[in-house]
Amino acid sequence: MKKALLGLLLFPLFILGCTTAVAPVKEQESSQPVAEAYFTNPIADGADPWVFKKGDTYYFCSSGNGGIQVSKSEKLTEPGDKVVVWETPDSGWNKSNVWAPELHYFNGKWYIYYAAAKKGGGPFIHQRSGVLESVADDVFGPYIDKGMLYTGDSIQYASSEAKWAIDLTPLQMNGQLYAIWSGWEDNADTDKTKQHLYMATMSNPWTISSNRVLISSPEEPWETGGPLDLNEGPQVLKHQEKVFIIYSTRESWLKEYRLGQLTLSDTLLNPMQASCWEKSGPVFEGTDEVLGVGHSSFTTSPDGREHWILYHSKKSEVPGWDRNIRAQEFTWTADGTPFFGVPIPVGIPIPVPSGQEE
Structure with a gap:
């Protein structure tokens, strides 16, 4: 039986009803242990992991090799071979610095949200957000x-x-599509500029239809310093x-990088009002x-049956962006809040996701 990694797992006890005649069961069959498969972190090299599950297949998306790459796999812990699905143009706002692409599926087509810049390298002051749309229902x-x-x-x-923007992700709620991203209050000539979270409405997967609203700034002690x-x-x-x-939150190139949480306690609340979001962390x-x-x-x-988080982690304490990708199960508290537990070190055996075949 699969062992839980986070919290305590209560094993169900199945009691069979008695009858007047019960067929004998061989001892070797009743005591035979069930083989359990494991994996260890990391599951891949790189950063900014993105996975999208559709049907029985996992689709992974990343930047690299001059553009954006997609892979697919039946196994969450084995991302598969990467295929370049889009190459950066020779000129334009998005010819360089492709960051953190995300793959989404709306109305029979695939969409990739990403950040890019008109100039390669630093200072990273030209980042803006864009979107790609598949011609047909083909992820590649x-x-x-x-x-x-x-x-x-x-x-x-x-x-x-447009203002400086990275890490844009969509939210669908109550028939409305929203965009959420990290941005600057104003464009600047230095990348040492404070980043906030913004939100806007979308009229379709490729069009933002409202001015942005600020929903979070780094203000808590665990977000600053x-x-x-x-x-x-x-x-x-x-x-x-x-x-x-x-x-x-905190600095992506330092070991203090961590996750925070905003909670909208009811889907009937207006997500475009910052006061409707409750901040907590680090989670x-x-x-x-x-x-x-x-x-x-x-x-x-x-x-x-299980919920999983993919994330990246630094390979050493040396400041920089040398990272790898990891996976582990998370659970939910009684009030419906995610509980992520503690990150599992490299080399520790972890039971594979439930239902994953070897």
Whole structure:
């Protein structure tokens, strides 16, 4: 029987009813242990993991090799071979610095949200968010570049400039589509600029239809104290009529990187009002053995019985972005709040996701 990693697992006891005649059972059969498969972290090299489960298949998305890559696998712990589905153009706002792409599925087509810049390297002051749309229902493309998403304060003016924006992710709730991302209050000439979380409505998967609203700033003691205050990498979790935004805070290049949480306690509340979101944290942070945990992605086991988090972690305490990708199960508290526990060190055997075949 599968062992739980987080919290205590209460094993059910099945009691068979008695009859007047019971067929004998061989002792060797009744005591035969059930083989259990394991994996160990990390499951891949890289950063900013993204996984999307559709049917019995997991689809993974990442940047690299001059563009955006997608892979698919029946196993959550084995991402599969990467295929480049979109290459950066030779010129334009999105020709360089492709960061943290996410793969989503709406109305029979695939969409990839990503950040990019018109100039390669640092300072990273040109990052903006864009979206790609698949021509058909094929995750491997081809994809159409639908352009830059508007992430500013003056959407009524066609020529108004979008503000610095990364890590954009969609939220569907009550028939409305929203965009959530990490951005700057104003464009700046230094990348040492405070990052906040913003939200706007969308009229379709490639069009933002409202000015942005601020929903979170790095203000709590566990979000501040280093060289740069930031909120980034927002991801959506839904459970029991609640919506959670799990985001990364502190510095991505340091071991203090960690996860915070915004909670919308009822889906009838207005997500575009900052006061409707309750902040808590840190909800997942590093240890002496697992450093700088952040930029999460969420899915379920193949049989849908378990909830899993993918995240990246630093390989050493040396400041920088040398990271790898890890996976582990998480659970829910009695009031429907996610409980992520403690990150599991490298090399510790972890039972594979429930229903995953070897």
